[in-house]
Amino acid sequence: MTTAIRAPAVSVVPGLGARVKDAALAAFVAFVLLAPILGMETVPGPDGRLTLDFHFDLVAIGALGVFLGRLALSFALRGRPLARAAAGPLSVFVSRYGNWLGVAGLVFALALPLMPFSSRYVIDVATTLVIYVMLGWGLNIVVGLAGLLDLGYVAFYAVGAYSYALFAKWFGLGFWACLPIAGVLAAVAGILLGFPVLRLRGDYLAIVTLGFGEIIRLVLINWHEVTGGPNGIADIPRPSFFGFPFTRNPGEGEIAFHQLFGLEFSTMHRVVFLYYLALALALVTNLFVLRIRKLPIGRAWEALREDEIACKALGINPTNTKLTAFALGAMFGGFAGSFFATRQGFISPESFTFIESAIILAIVVLGGMGSQIGVVLAAAVIVLLPEIARELETYRMLFFGAAMVLIMIWRPRGLLAHREPTLRLHPRPGGGGS
C-alpha cells in the first residue's frame, strides 16, 4: 500500500473573529443535536405513558463545551490538519528498543504476582489484559499481517469456549486435552467460513464475518438442547494443576494443589495459576507469530496485504494463503476461548457479542497493524483505562467509541506504525531506510 498522506494543507491562519464565529456555529449545531436526545429524557409517567424529563442545563453545558473546545482546537492546530504521518517518535523508539521493551515487559509480567501491590484484583485485571493481548495477537495474524478485515473474530472465541465447556462437561476431558480440541474446532470453523468468503473484496469480507459472528451467537442462544440457550453453561470444570485441583477438600483419592506443595489453602493459588496459564498461552501465541512472520507463509501474508495481483504473478496461491491466516487466527481465538471458559466456569452467549469483536479489532488497529508491541500497548489502554475510571462504568463505552474515532483521526495507521523488515541484507546500523 502506498502511504496516502494527505497533501499538506495550506496554512491559512484564520483571524480571531472567524474562529469565534466558527466555534459559535459548532456550538449551535451541538445545541440542536443535544436538545432532543440529551435534553429531553423519555420516562414512563404515572399512567404508564411516556413523559419527558428536561435537562436543558446539560445541553447548555454541552454546547458551551463544544464552543470552548472548538476554539481551543483552532488555536492549537493553527489551520494544520489533525492527522499525522505514520511514524512518530514513539514508533521509532519502540522499533529501536523493541526487544528490550519486550524482555522488560515479560520480566514484569512474570514477577507481577510476587509484587507487594498484587492483590487478587490486580491479578484478575492482569489476567483479563493478557487474554486481550493474546486475542489481539491472534487477530493480528488475520488483520495485521494478512490484511483481512475480520469483524467476527469473537465467533472463534465462542467456538473455543463452548467446545471446551461441552467437552469438559460431557466427556470429562481435562483442560489440556480440551485446549487442542478447542483450537482445532475453531480453526475448522475458520476454514469453513473462509473457504467461500475469502474471495470477497475487503469490506464485504468485513460484513460477512460480522454476519458470521452474529449467526454463531444466535445459534448459541437458540440451540437450547446443546448450548443451554441464553442461560449458557454453568459449572464448567475449573482447571487443575496438572491433575491436582485447587480445592480446599479434594475428592476421594485426589491430592489438592496446596497439599501437593504443603501450603496453606488459598483461593489466590488458582488466581495466580490462571494468570500464569494465560501468560503462557499468550507467550506461545507471540512466539508463534514472531516466528511465522519470518517464514515464507508469513511474508506471503504481508505481500498479499500489499498487492494481491502481484502475488498471483509470483506464483502465490492467494486463496490458500489467506485461508491459512484465517484458520491460524481462529485457532488462537479458540485457545483463548477455552481459557476464558475454564476461568469463568460459566459462559453464555452474552460474552460473545459484536462489541467484543470490535474491542479486539480496535486493539489491533489502534496498536498499529502488525505490531506485536502495539497490541500490548493498545490492550493496556483499552482494558486498563476503564478499570482506572471504574466509577465511570456507564461512560466507559462512550469514551471507548470516542477514543476509536479520535485515535484514527490522529493516527490513521495506529499508535505504532513502524515496520521492521523480517530479514536484512545489511546489519542494522548503516542500512536504515526512510
Added chain:
Amino acid sequence: MAYFLQQLINGVALGMVYGLIAIGYSMVYGIIGMINFAHGEIYMIGAFVSLIAFTLLGMLGVSWAPLALVVVLLTAIAITSLYGWTVERIAYRPLRGSFRLAPLISAIGMSIFLQTYVQITQGAKIKTLQPVITGGFTFTDASGFTVTISWIQILIVLLTLVLMAGFTWVIAKTPLGRAQRACQQDLKMAALCGVDVDRTISLTFVIGAALAAVAGLMATLYYGVIDFFIGFLAGVKAFTAAVLGGIGSIPGAMLGGLVLGLAEAFWSGYFSIEYKDVAAFTILVIVLIFLPTGILGQPEIEKV
C-alpha cells in the same frame, strides 16, 4: 392462502423500512466506497427523536394524529440529518484518502459512541409509545382466516413509495442529483467539472440520514417499542439489503430491502421465528458468494 397473504403484507412493510435504511448505505458506499457503519445508529436516533417528539406533542396537547405525524416527521428528518452531517464531518472527512481501514474503524467507534450516548441519556430500558395510529382493513376468507392490513402498513408503503419517487426524480433530473451521480461515477472528474465534492458528500450523508429518520419513525409507529440497541441489527440487515440489490444502486437498495423483508417474514412465518436473523445473514453470505455485485449492481472488471 390467507396466512401467506398476511406474511406477504408484513414482509412488504418490513422490506420498505429496510430499503429506506439501505439507501443510505448504498449512496455513501457509491460515493466514497466506505461502509458507514454508524448508519444503523442514525436510524436508531431517528426513532428516538420521533419518540421524543411524539411525547412532547402529547404533553403539549396536540392530539390530532395527522398534524402530529407531519410535525414529528419533519423534526425527525431535520435533527437526524444534522446527526448524519456531523458524523461525516467529525469521523470521516478527516480520513478521506487515508489508509483503507481507518474510516471503517472510525465508523465502528462512532457507532459505539452513538449507541452508548443514547443509552446513557435515554436509559437502557425499552421505550413503549402509545399507539398513534390504530386499525386498518381486515379481510376474512372463506375458511375463516383473516388478513389484516393496518393503517400503519399502508402509511409505510405509501410514504416510502412517495419518497422513492421524489428522491429518484431529484437524483435523475436536478443539478444536485447530477452532481451526486457524477461524484459516484468519478470523484476526480466531478471536481474537474467544478462540483464541490465535499459538499456533495455531506449532502449524501444528509439524504441518507433523512431517509433513515423516516425509517426510524415508521419503525417506532409500527412496533411501538424501541431501545438504544435497535440500530445494530437493523443496520446490518439494511446493509445486507444494499448489497443484495447491488450496492451503489438506489432502486437496488429498495429491491434488496423488499427481498430481505419478505424472506424474513416468510421464514418466521413458516420455519422458525428464532432463526429469522440467521436467515438474513445466510442470505447475505450466499448472495455475496454467488452474486457479488448484487441484483442490480454494475459488474466490475478487474484492472490489472
Added chain:
Amino acid sequence: MLEVQDVVARYGAIEALRGVSIRVERGEIVTIIGANGAGKSTLLMTICGDPRAASGRILFEGRDITHLPTYDIVRLGIAQAPEGRRIFPRMTVLENLMMGAVPTDGSHFEEDLERVFALFPRLRERRHQRGGTLSGGEQQMLCIGRALMARPKLLLMDEPSLGIAPILVRQIFEAIVAINRERGLPILLVEQNAYQALRIAHRGYVLAGGRVVKQGTGRQLLADPEVRAAYLEGGH
C-alpha cells in the same frame, strides 16, 4: 494568462514534478510533449489543484490559485479534458455536457450546446446514449465538448489522441485548431503524438523526469534534432 512557477508535486512518495515553470499566453496553443511518466499529466492535474503543488506558485490571470480548491479553480475558468477522457459512463451524452456546464450560470446552455454539436455533429446523434457505450473517438469528442460547456478561459487537454483511430486523430486535432482559432481560446495540450501536437502548437515544452528540458516554438521543436530522435522518428 497562466503562469506555473517552479512547481513541485508528489504522488505518494514519488516526486512527479521537480520544479516546472511554464506559461500560456492569450490565444496560444502550447503543447507539452515527453515520454510516459515524464510528469505531463501530473502537471495538468496540479494546475487544477489535485495533487496540490508542494512548492512553487500557479498564477491564473495574475491571481494566485495555488491553494484554491479544485472546484474554485475550475469556476475561475480553467476547464480540463483529462487523461483517459473520464466520461461519466452511466450518464447520457447530454447529462455529461450538463456536468460540463456546472461552472456556468446556465443562461447560455442552449447556445453552448449548439456550438458543441456544431463542432461534433456525432454527439447530437448520440445525445441520449450513455457515455460508457460510446466509441473511444466519440468519448474524446464528448470529453472536449464537456470541457467547452464550461465556457473556459483556458482549456487543458491531456492526450486527446490516446487510443483513437488514426483517422479520428486528425479530426480531433482539426477541432482543436478550430476551437483555438474561432474562440481565441488558449489551449495547453499534453501529447505523446508529438508530431501532430507540435504541428498545431504555437509553442511547446519538452518534459522529462519531471523537469522542462527544452522549450521553443512548435516549429523549432519540430526541427530540433534531439526532439526528432527521441519523440518523432520512432528511433533510428
Added chain:
Amino acid sequence: MKTPILEVEHLTMRFGGLVAVDDLSFTAFKEDVTAIIGPNGAGKTTVFNCLTGFYRPTTGQLTFHGHFGPVLLERMDGFRVPRHGLARTFQNIRLFGGMSVLENLIVAQHNELMRASGYTLLGLFGAGVYRRAEAEAVERARFWLERLGLVDRADWPAASLPYGDQRKLEIARALCTGPRLLCLDEPAAGLNPRETAELGELLLELRDRHGIAVLLIEHDMSLVMRIADHIVVLDYGRKIADGPPERIKRDPLVIKAYLGETEEEELPPEVAADLAAAEGGS
C-alpha cells in the same frame, strides 16, 4: 533453427461487445527479445493478461514451453503460471511497497521456500533445511540486486525507492522466480534515456548470458528498434505486422497506424502562417 518458447494461436479476447484482441497468432523464440508494439488501446496488455492467467481468453490456444515441457496457458489459474517459468511485470508498478526491497525478492521465491520450510511446519521449529534454503534465496536476491545496482538499498521499504529503481526492482523480482520467459509491460516508461539504455543492456544480457527469453511491450521505439529481434505490431487487437525490426520500420501499414509519417506533411496554410508569426514575434 530457433526453438519456440511461446506459441500464441488464434487468441481472441472479448469484453462484452468489445473485442480487445482479435484472432492473434505469433510465436516467440527462446533466443529472442520479442517486442509487441502498437497504439495505446491496441490490446497489448490484454495479451499479457491472457498469457499470465489474469483473463480467460474467449478463444485461442497459448502453448508455453516451460520448465516441465509444453503447457497450455489459456485455462490456467494465474498463480500457477509462474511455476512453469513465465514471469511478468506490470505497466503500473506493483511492488509490495511496505516491505523491504530484499523481502520483495524473497517473496518471489515463495514456492521453493514453502517446500523447504516443510510447508511452515519444519520452519517453525527452525530446521536447518529451511535456513539453508533461505540463505540461498538471499544469495539469489543479492545477485540480481548487485546486477541492477540496488544492493545498497536492499533494506529500504520498496515504496521509498525512486521511480526508476522501482521499475528495476520489479524486474529483479520477476527474475527471482527463475523464469524462462520474462514478460515486461512498458519497462522503460518513466525512465530517463540513460536508464533506458541500461535496461536495454540488461535485456540483451538476459537473452545472451542467462538464456531467458524476453517478451516486451514498449512505446519507446529507440529501445525496441535497438534490442528487439522480432516485433509484433498490434492495432485494434489485430496483428498488422510481424517480423524483424528492419522490415517493421518500413512496413507502410505500421507507419500509417503507429509510427506516423516521418516526412513532414504539408502544414495547413493558416497554421503555417501562424507559426511564422509566432516565430517572428518571439
